[in-house]
Amino acid sequence: MIRSIILTSSCFAACVQLVFANRGLFLEQIDNTTWTFGNDLWNVTQEAVYASKLYFRGSELVGSATGHYMGYDGENNLVWTSAAITSRGEDYIDVGFSCEEGELHWVIFDCMSGAYQYFANRALPDLSILRTLWRLDPKLFLRGRTYQRDEPLPDFALYQNATKVQDETWQLANGSFITKYDFSDYVRERDFYGIYGPRFGSWYIHPGTDYYNSDHLSQTLTCATQRSPGHLPFPRGEKVAQLAGKVWGPWLWLLNDGTVEDASRQASEELAKWPYPWLKDPAYQSRGGVTGNLRLSDGRPASGAAVFMGDIDTTRRPSVQGKRYYYTTHAGHDGRFSLEHVRSGTYGLYAWSDGDTLGDVYTNFSKSGIDIAAGTITELCDLTWTVPDKVKRLFTIGDFDKKAIGFRNGGSPYQHGISNQSPANLKFTVGKSTTSEWHYAQALVGTWAIEFDLGQQTLMLGGDGDDSATLSLSFAGYSQSTAMNVTINDQLLGDPSLYRSGKTSGEWRFVQYSIPRAALKEGLNTLGFTVTRYTQWRGFMWDSIILEWT
Known part of the structure; x- marks a missing residue:
């Protein structure tokens, strides 16, 4: 059902915002299931499931929407039972919200509008999708932006006389459709995405993508009416066991004045900083690299091939892999490829045609047992990709x-x-x-x-x-x-x-x-x-x- 969203009174929002001004970095427990946290630029009120209030620049940005939450496979939303500052530095605090399945962290810096987020798995079940998102006031956030689109989000008035034809999809009287899925995109090609208006913008920036499941073709929703971006994709229709201790993130949730150029600038800065030095987790910081030279058995270089580092078990196709960490790139015209900042461990290597000069090649390449050690570059020379001979x-x-x-x-x-x-x-x-x-x-x-x-x-x-x-x-x-x-x-x-x-x-x-x-x-x-x-x-x-x- 479409709900009317009422803009919270700016006068009331300004008064509440004033209460938390000049507090610096903070976490305060209100009662057994309510906490407030943030800095002098913004703050959030977190309840057991939803972060129901968001104050920024003198306004409350959630309104009568539901705010921020995290869940898996539909509406299996996580229930937070406790919160604590788990670590701190000279200019930041790391606030962890704990639940049965794991812990969601908000890393808040002094002068940053927004926070870094990451989730550490404790006991997630086998699942097909894990997501975190903001539902914000649609009267304040009027447009959606991905690397493929930048356009107005459908106005709620359009839904009133439209016919629902499938999930989140309506047909208008003129025969056209409105659907949130038009704002999907390829997750590994994203620069930044979000929703914005003339006064406010809410953005997600993912400079690292190793916690994304699947290969180059993984796609999911980014933003939609009444919803800001935030899906962390898993392959729908096939549930995947999750690695104990796996960390999704960190990514940056950014608030600004609705300027796309500012979000773009911030995305470039985050890419240069990744992997983030402030996350002290040894496994996160333990990284190496890999280079290789891939040629077809008929003598051609694997020019432009899609290259994927994933599970050791190469019998499991990349599109449904989602238990560990994953890396993607493309080979150059000479068949050479490289990957940086790869977590230490043992991987499988995969490659397939991405069209162009390899458009006639339908076989795949795979090799198991690729070891990546911290601080070293693994050299893979003379990799041979078998293709049919004399076709x-x-x-x-x-x-x-x-x-x-x-x-x-x-x-x-x-x-x-x-x-x-x-x-x-x-x-x-x-x-x-x-x-x-x-x-x-x-x-x-x-x-x-x-x-x-x-x-x-x-x-x-x-x-x-x-x-x-x-x-x-x-x-x-x-x-x-x-x-x-x-x-x-x-x-x-x-x-x-x-x-x-x-x-x-x-x-x-x-x-x-x-x-x-x-x-x-x-x-x-x-x-x-x-x-x-x-x-x-x-x-x-x-x-x-x-x-x-x-």
Whole structure:
């Protein structure tokens, strides 16, 4: 239900703010479940679950919203039972709020508007998402900003006559949609994000991302109407055991006067300071680095490859890893890569194509047992990435990069309902049609057909009559409840993330089919993808289609 948010009287807010002026850094317990903390620039009133009051620049910024809280997997919100100053320096205090699952810390410096935050795990259950966020007064915070968007947040008045069509998504009378998921983005590409207005801004800055789960393609919500940013992402749909003692953060929650340029400047400063020297945890400070040189077995450098440092168990795909700490980068044009400030420990190393010069490579590279020691750089020389030898490729549609970029409507920005612009039926002719004629998403009941001509000479490339062709299908994402049949010349081959505004990728899936040579013929052949069951806004997001002789 949409709630009306009432702006707290500025007169009342100014009076309360005055009570805490000139106190310096402080934590005060009001009763068994209420605490107040902050500095001379701002202060927060924390209750058992919600931080219900936030005073800054003479105003109260929460209003009748719920304020700040932390939780996991829906509304399993953490309940704080005690608070204490756990450490202090000349110009800061570290305030820890304890609960059964762990401890959330607010590190408050003398002259900083805002605080660093980090969470130390004690007994979190297996979970799929952990988050912390602010719900603030929407009359004060009018715009949302990510690295992809900077625009007004939907006004509450728009919801009054709109029709709710799915979670947090409404359709207006003119047929357009408003949804919080349009403000999602790729977590490892963020600079800073937040909500702001003409007087106030609330921002999150994450200079370090090793506590994020998953790989380069991890995405989650940043900000929305009635909500400031704050999700710490985990892969939805698959719960992950959490490492005892794991620390998420620190990140910076910043308050300012609503100036985007100021938040940008602060983000640059935080990046230069990370990892933060004031966090005295030995495991946090124990860091090394790694460099490597990756080449394909056919002699090519792994130019632009996505590189991921993750779990030792390389049988577990990177997209669902979330127990420990994770690092991402891309190889240079010569296949060299490097990672700095890696926590000491043993890791698995992974790499895959990110398109461009490796757009035809669908195999992955992995190597377990990479040891990182404090203060040293681990050198990984002559890493060989095995790829099929002497491939006889018949055709390729789309670069293999686990993304729908290059197809019609594929790529940024996020926008709900665009998959419905894809046709139910489509014909693509190899050698005549272009990649942009293939749509990024297929969902409606109907058939998309690829026509390709095989001459006698091409058929002979396949070898003797016992050989087969391999059809490789790479899906940038898939939303359940939609079914597809795959056929070659009307012979069935088998049964091989759209609804939340994504247009680039979801959770990648890869499937291969063996096509007997006898199923192919000289002349015109037709490869068909037929959707037989459709659920609105759910279906297949395409990445690449490859047909080659085995």
